[in-house]
Amino acid sequence: MPHYTDLTGMASVASGTAASLLLLPGIARLTKPRLAILMVAVFVLSLIPFGTMPIAAYARGVTGDLSITTLVLLWCALSRPWCGCVTVEAKHRRALLILIALAALALYPMALGVGAYDPYRLGYGDPLFVSALLLLALAAWFWKSTLIALCIAFATLAWAVGWYESNNLWDYLLDPFVSIYALCAIIIQAVKRLTNR
DSSP states (O other), X not given: OOOHHHHHHHHHHHHHHHHHGGGSTTGGGSOHHHHXXXXXXXXXHHHSEETTEEHHHHHHHHHOOOOHHHHHHHHHHHHTTTOGGGOOOHHHHHHHHHHHHHHHHHHHHHHTTSSSOOGGGGGGTOHHHXXXXXXXXXXXXXXXXXXXXXXXXXXXXXXXXXXXXXXXXXXXXXXXXXXXXXXXXXXXXXHXXXXXX
């Protein structure tokens, strides 16, 4: 029987596959029921065994487990066409993308050997790091930026119970895909602002 980590890992890849449908040209012309049927069908097809494993398991072998932050963003994207309550204000979404980009720019180059300090070590339960995340989540909640607060809270909770195979908190907060997405989104927004001026 598969471990719950495997199930959530495959479900995250299936969620990403279903959410990517929202980027297809002309998808907005579909009615909500047809869009729902299409997304559920793609999600289920990703989990049906193809040979010895589901298609999502093959993709997971390439991508690895997605971070909790990525999952929260994917589920927000999947829910957006049907639930107005999950529509995130642009300023809060931009703030989350900036936080992700700054964290990625600080973490990945230094973890790969640029500089003498490795911030990845903080993720193994450093009390100051966990406290700083708690303060950041509380500040985000106070400023009504629930998306940031939820990403930090869910990631920390999943890390505390050992949901993934990794025991490093950074792996719950960030992954290369959400980091690249955040950097590209910020660059695109900056270019649009410059061209509008």
